[in-house]
Amino acid sequence: ANILKDVVISDDKPKDLLLKKHIDYLLKYGTDTNDFEFCFTEYLRMSGMYWMLTTLATAKKLHLVSKDQFIEFIDQCFDKESGGISACPGHDPHILYTLSAVQIACILDSVDRLPVEEIVRYVSGLQLPDGSFTGDKWGEVDTRFSFCAVATLALLHRLDRIDVKKAVDFVLSCQNFDGGFGSQPKSESHAGLIYCCVGFLSITGELSRIDADLLGWWLCERQLPSGGLNGRPEKLPDVCYSWWVIASLTMLGKQHWVSKDQLKRFIFASQDCETGGFSDRPGDLPDPFHTLFGVAALSLLGESNLLPINPTFCMPQEGQLMLLQAAHKYD
Ligand SMILES: COc1ccc(S(=O)(=O)N2Cc3cc(-c4ccc(C=O)o4)ccc3N(Cc3cncn3C)C[C@H]2Cc2ccc(O)cc2)cc1
Numbered sequence: 001a002n003i004l005k006d007v008v009i010s011d012d013k014p015k016d017l018l019l020k021k022h023i024d025y026l027l028k029y030g031t032d033t034n035d036f037e038f039c040f041t042e043y044l045r046m047s048g049m050y051w052m053l054t055t056l057a058t059a060k061k062l063h064l065v066s067k068d069q070f071i072e073f074i075d076q077c078f079d080k081e082s083g084g085i086s087a088c089p090g091h092d093p094h095i096l097y098t099l100s101a102v103q104i105a106c107i108l109d110s111v112d113r114l115p116v117e118e119i120v121r122y123v124s125g126l127q128l129p130d131g132s133f134t135g136d137k138w139g140e141v142d143t144r145f146s147f148c149a150v151a152t153l154a155l156l157h158r159l160d161r162i163d164v165k166k167a168v169d170f171v172l173s174c175q176n177f178d179g180g181f182g183s184q185p186k187s188e189s190h191a192g193l194i195y196c197c198v199g200f201l202s203i204t205g206e207l208s209r210i211d212a213d214l215l216g217w218w219l220c221e222r223q224l225p226s227g228g229l230n231g232r233p234e235k236l237p238d239v240c241y242s243w244w245v246i247a248s249l250t251m252l253g254k255q256h257w258v259s260k261d262q263l264k265r266f267i268f269a270s271q272d273c274e275t276g277g278f279s280d281r282p283g284d285l286p287d288p289f290h291t292l293f294g295v296a297a298l299s300l301l302g303e304s305n306l307l308p309i310n311p312t313f314c315m316p317q318e319g320q321l322m323l324l325q326a327a328h329k330y331d
């Protein structure tokens with residue numbers, strides 16, 4: 001008998017969304033600058049800020065933070081020489097953190113305060129002749145960076161500044177026989193990379209190029225008896241995979257292929273009722289990364305009191321954001 005790796009959810013776990021606790025968890029996070037985890041994650045600080053702000057915006061609590069501190073941080077992380085943005089001052093610029101910074105500026109309605117032309121030059125400079133993208137000057141190629149490139153340029157309305165056709169050809173060359181995608185041609189299918197490639201094809205208007213039924217089947221097979229979703233066969237369920245799989249299925253129009261109620265039960269059970277926040281699975285320590293992806297997945301599943309979130313950009317929908325920002329203006 002094959003040993004199915006899964007978790008058992010004890011009955012004392014939360015059965016609904018403890019939204020107030022998550023807001024308090026995020027607002028408190030990073031106030032204690034000696035906190036071990038806060039220091040350990042300095043190298044991803046810009047992304048950590050995007051994860052926190054997107055959660056607050058989706059919970060309609062953006063008014064609890066002052067936008068200037070975030071815009072100033074982006075300015076301190078802007079690398080004039082390359083036009084790229086780093087995770088924190090003094091670190092090397094990278095496409096991951098350039099996207100996070102542009103997402104933060106969009107959420108705070110401050111795109112006009114970004115060095116747009118320099119950022120566009122940085123991103124388009126990372127495209128290789130075969131259409132693929134490197135993450136930074138050190139040259140690592142990964143389909144994650146193809147997604148970051150088109151997501152950044154689409155948010156700045158500058159998609160015309162790269163060779164989109166070649167970029168699409170490269171991503172399609174990373175499609176596997178199981179319908180999934182990996183980080184490079186011939187790499188193993190993985191839910192996080194499938195999200196990046198489906199998102200990339202959605203932004204470039206080429207979703208019709210993939211076999212949605214074959215990929216939809218691979219994605220809904222990620223659901224386990226606990227209701228949780230894993231990232232690959234034989235792996236444990238994890239809240240962040242809820243987002244990668246559900247966002248991909250939603251973009252493919254097949255969200256109904258997984259059991260929504262069982263998935264919500266797994267996500268609710270992954271909340272920490274003491275400190276607030278979501279962990280990767282019930283009983284583990286929470287972090288801002290899993291807190292965003294737990295709230296974002298619940299938003300896609302129609303949870304009340306949450307703004308609808310865009311499955312491709314993992315940001316509140318444009319219209320909702322403008323309403324929120326308008327309200328923010330008159331605080
Ligand atoms: C705790 O160990 C890790 C391992 C990998 C990373 S990562 O930067 O390569 N990354 C994002 C990530 C972040 C956290 C985290 C803890 C505290 C904070 C503060 O904001 O953020 C935790 C995990 C994590 N991972 C690892 C992971 C998640 N679920 C299972 N695992 C093994 C994801 C990882 C890759 C990544 C995914 C999306 C993204 O936008 C950026 C990076 C970070 C911490």
Ligand SMILES: [Zn+2]
Nearest residue numbers: 238239240280
């Ligand atoms: Zn995870």
